[in-house]
Amino acid sequence: MAKITYIEHDGTEHVVDVKTGLTVMEGAVKNNVPGIDADCGGACACATCHVYVDEAWKDKTGESSAMEESMLDFAENVEPNSRLSCQIKVSDALDGLIVRLPESQH
């Protein structure tokens, strides 16, 4: 279990407990956190679960795959700390993780 803070573009914070093994995307969607659409349900096919990982957590969330990099490259408002949240697996090591959401996923 990890406590994850999702911060919407307008500053609204959502702190939820996410089970180990789920992805950061699933943690948001299953708890009705707005701002992560995840149209494809986690197949790395749509780039609508884009998040900015808090700098302090960048290393712990791991490297993105070539497929993810290549999807992100064409998403809107991409930053160096951009990730697709369906590709970040939740583990105890991510307890306290903070991610910020972009203004729009489309």
Add this chain to the structure above:
Amino acid sequence: MSDLGANVVILGAGHAGGTAAALLRQYGHTGPISLIGDEPLAPYQRPPLSKAWLKGEADADSLALKPLEFYAEHQIDFRPNTRAVKLRRSDKVVELSDGSTLTYDILILATGARAIKLPVPGADLAGLLELRTAADAEALKAAVGPGKRLAVVGGGYIGLEVAASGRALGAEVVVIERESRLLARVACEALSSFFRGVHETHGVIFEMGASVTGFVGENGHVTGVTLADGRTLPCDAAVIGVGATPNDELAAESGLDTARGVVVDLEARTSDPSIFAIGDVAHRPMPIYDRMFRMESVPNALEQAKQAASAITGRPAPAGEVPWQWSDQYDLKLQIAGYAFDTDEVLLRGDPASGKFAVFHLKGDQIQSVEAINSPPEFMMGKQLIGNRKSVSKAKLSDLSVSMKEVVA
């Protein structure tokens, strides 16, 4: 005008219905919401059923759109194992299969589509399966395994995904397709032959241009598929994936406009202003192609759920979308954006032999659709260009050394 306190009834608890219920609450709807589904499960994702779930890489919890307690927590009256049997528009009442009735201010039809059955002898044998629901997938999972012989009738996406998963589980798989090529209705020739080659490499046998005339069985269970040429192909189970038909009878019987699907406008509203139709059951306008049609895809279900929830809660309509879909087979990711309507040229980017390429369908110098294999840039940029209607340079588009960011003419 919108009324956040309106009594909303949603018929159908699939991807579209479930998403509409959640979005209504997210958009501030405070009135009652009832979500009526004929399956035992709360809304779940169907795409993994033919892929990760079939291979045992996903479980029921991970399929669920929301945890079960979500519905109670958000005052959504979710009723499983229940279907609507009659719609009485004159007094805004729905009659349900359990004998009860529900009144509504606003009704959302999200009744989906059902698999088409083959009208041939033996079609009622046990071991003949289809793949729409988690229960179907459960039956299929039980039927495939090492050494089992699986016949797949229909070489469309469902059939091919089942074939790939079947091979991964060790089953012998034969795909029987009526047309001379795979994915005949939905993909171009280059893609058809590419997929056939990949599946053959993985040991799938194809019977092309073959009509199924019936099924034979022993003790009520299927043992073979008979073809028009007289042969019988032995099998332990058969999956029928020959397309789906919309569940629009309730709407048609109540006098709503239907045309192989319930006719809706850009807000997903039907010919009755109190009734919306979303997802697989809707026959909807698609302005970028200047026509109306019915789509069977998750992105379409989500988009229309958004349209209806926005209209009901008085939000501005979502921006027009470019339809898209995806398919995973073996280590291939196919992403498709748009539809190849009114096209005059097919342009290949990349080499199919490399397992990484894209097929662009053009109308003049505009992209109408793209089919991308393991090629996210082609899909992502192609989707944007379909939406913004920018002209592209064909020379640049077919030249892999030119980045997708620079193909605009």
